Amino acid sequence: MIAKAEVKYIQSLAHKKFREEEGLFVVEGVKMVKELIAEQPAAIKKIYALDSWSVQFSSDLPPGIDLQLLEGFELSKISSLQSPNEVLALVQMPQPPISDFVPKGITLVLDQVQDPGNLGTIIRSCDWFGVENIICSTDTVDAYNPKVVQSAKGSLLRPTIYYTSLETFLSTLPAIPVYAAVLEGESIGQAVFETPCLLLIGNESQGLSSAIRAFATKNITIPRKGKAESLNAAVATAVILSAMTN
Numbered sequence: 197m198i199a200k201a202e203v204k205y206i207q208s209l210a211h212k213k214f215r216e217e218e219g220l221f222v223v224e225g226v227k228m229v230k231e232l233i234a235e236q237p238a239a240i241k242k243i244y245a246l247d248s249w250s251v252q253f254s255s256d257l258p259p260g261i262d263l264q265l266l267e268g269f270e271l272s273k274i275s276s277l278q279s280p281n282e283v284l285a286l287v288q289m290p291q292p293p294i295s296d297f298v299p300k301g302i303t304l305v306l307d308q309v310q311d312p313g314n315l316g317t318i319i320r321s322c323d324w325f326g327v328e329n330i331i332c333s334t335d336t337v338d339a340y341n342p343k344v345v346q347s348a349k350g351s352l353l354r355p356t357i358y359y360t361s362l363e364t365f366l367s368t369l370p371a372i373p374v375y376a377a378v379l380e381g382e383s384i385g386q387a388v389f390e391t392p393c394l395l396l397i398g399n400e401s402q403g404l405s406s407a408i409r410a411f412a413t414k415n416i417t418i419p420r421k422g423k424a425e426s427l428n429a430a431v432a433t434a435v436i437l438s439a440m441t442n
Contacts, residue, residue, distance in 0.1 A: 198264065198273070206244075207274060209221060221289050222286060222345070224283070225283070226249065228350050232285060237258045240285050242263075243257070243262065243264070244270075276342040290356070290357070292356055292357075294331075297329060299370065301326065302325075302437065304433070305408075306330065306397050307404050312341050314400060316345070316346065318330075318433050319339065319355060319357070321434040325434075327355060331358050331360065339352065374413045375393060375415075375416050376408075377396060377416060377436055378404065383418075387414065396409070418436065
């Protein structure tokens with residue numbers, strides 16, 4: 197039986213303030229927890245699971261990971277999903293200092309991306325295209341928001357994600373190419389991309405702020421064939437990364 201205080205504690209991690217205070221976030225789902233166990237077991241603080249999950253997967257757990265078996269109604273209390281899965285894990289939140297960043301390949305820079313689903317999909321795209329670093333403005337949605345975690349799937353902990361003042365970060369970088377994704381710029385089909393470099397992606401409705409766009413060394417765009425006003429930020433990121441990595 198899970199204690200009421202523990203239920204309340206896990207529920208509190210749905211809020212950014214408590215995630216940051218505790219340095220923990222929640223991962224739910226058989227596939228995501230399985231990948232965590234295989235790739236980053238040291239990050240797992242505790243696992244809560246149904247007996248059906250334990251029968252299949254508990255033998256894969258490295259020594260030292262705390263596993264607590266729950267009934268279905270107990271798992272429902274601590275889950276943020278409408279239909280709780282079989283397993284939930286408390287995971288250490290990476291909090292890398294921006295001073296650790298070293299330009300390598302393509303680095304994605306996100307300016308005020310607000311939608312959790314967009315950020316999760318962007319993280320998955322970065323994982324797909326081999327982007328190892330993502331730099332987020334301090335007002336970009338929290339990467340460990342439950343909706344971002346679910347959208348990113350198992351890709352969440354593969355790229356290194358930093359949060360920082362973009363103006364400060366960009367003003368102190370060495371001289372490398374900075375590509376800004378905008379509505380008017382050189383076609384991504386014609387542009388020549390150099391690495392290491394930065395790719396700037398802006399807010400879903402307003403695009404890049406003028407202060408951040410000013411750091412671009414080249415503006416690039418996805419050529420429009422139809423009449424849509426713009427592309428979803430996550431879709432645009434994936435299309436541009438595909439062009440940059442071809």
